[in-house]
Amino acid sequence: MAKEKHPTRERILDAAEELFANKGYEGVSVRQIMRQADADVSLAYYHFKSKQDLFDQVMLRRVEYLNSIRLKALEAVEERHPDDAPSVEEIIDAFTHPLLDLLAKEHDEWKYYFQLIAQINNSPEWGGELMTRYFDPLVRRFIDALRKALPDCDEQDLFWSYHFLSGALTLTFAETKRIDNLSGGVCRSSDMASINERMPAFLAAGFKALCSR
Amino acid sequence: MAKEKHPTRERILDAAEELFANKGYEGVSVRQIMRQADADVSLAYYHFKSKQDLFDQVMLRRVEYLNSIRLKALEAVEERHPDDAPSVEEIIDAFTHPLLDLLAKEHDEWKYYFQLIAQINNSPEWGGELMTRYFDPLVRRFIDALRKALPDCDEQDLFWSYHFLSGALTLTFAETKRIDNLSGGVCRSSDMASINERMPAFLAAGFKALCSR
DNA sequence: ATAAAAATTCAACGCTCGTTGAATGGTAGT
């Protein structure tokens, strides 16, 4: 496993990320995290202020990079269309593709982070606030782009469409293997290439259907 | 509040349902549940075998009724089409409408149960297994109906489409208020009528787009 | 080599956790 490559602080973040993703914030103790990180319990409180702070740092570690690559993907699409508006599908693809590509890598570096986001997005307690805090500016940027691509779209239709998109995307992150059972092995939760092929088309059709009623 | 109407066992289930939905299974203690149910801690272990059993009974209490009304809705749609196949939108509507109607009631009887389902569906740990156990027969029935409505659809496209549907639907259950913030008040998470108007059309367009590529 | 700073270890705090067993009250049938 060669765990000793990383400095302690990162090993703690790695362990916390994986365990929070699997069991939820309350389902994991600091002691369990530090056991997995192979370090003394009190080191958690040397490197972080509290369990909650550790959780926050797990979230923050990756969120900026995530937002930056998604913004770049959107800007690239827009630069490809200096005159007209990009298609709905292109915009949605810029929103989802960067994430699914990270998940498609053979190592698990991003897997647990996205599982965590899936849980947060669907948590009545923290879902609204955390997702807003971390992703709102980027999401507004994408919705602006979609509004331009669908100039006659009612605002409610636009936001509800994004809501459906968000649900479909984050359930994909959870990788619960439900679809593996349901499909009898025809589909696999971890098969991001298949999702990449299908999700933007599926969602773009939904946007267009709602916004041109 | 007039809590004393219900027998103890139901009061415990009510309290557990609400607290599990808000904080997750591990985020709530049996003591908290019994405090909210206004009963002694040990009564939890008189009426239920363990905390896990209490959770299971919370799930089981409503799942049969849920499956029965959704099956009836599908059968009603099919009876309306004795010769041809029902439309994709009608089938999806039968899948979602009964649930959203329960959520639309002014009291909160069903709210917490659906929030719980939203969390479970997106939980890497239990999501696949629990959802499969409780909803698989019904879901297979609906997918069969959709397959008939989309006879040329590839199996992978069909299952992935259902996956996107499931994500969109369960995020709606979570009622995280994220869309309230994002839309600046234009949309409200609790506005099931608005979702009822839009979700079947959105998802049906997605199914059709994927299945006729 | 030495002093300062960073990282790690050890022991412990008060508290809550899930769970249990034994004692008590209430209610129905005889």
Place this chain on the structure above:
DNA sequence: ACTACCATTCAACGAGCGTTGAATTTTTAT
């Protein structure tokens, strides 16, 4: 009135919780 039986209360168990302070080792800078 007596007896079962169902429902509830009370007290407690060992274990694990988040967190802290002080002592110790390791690294860095002079």
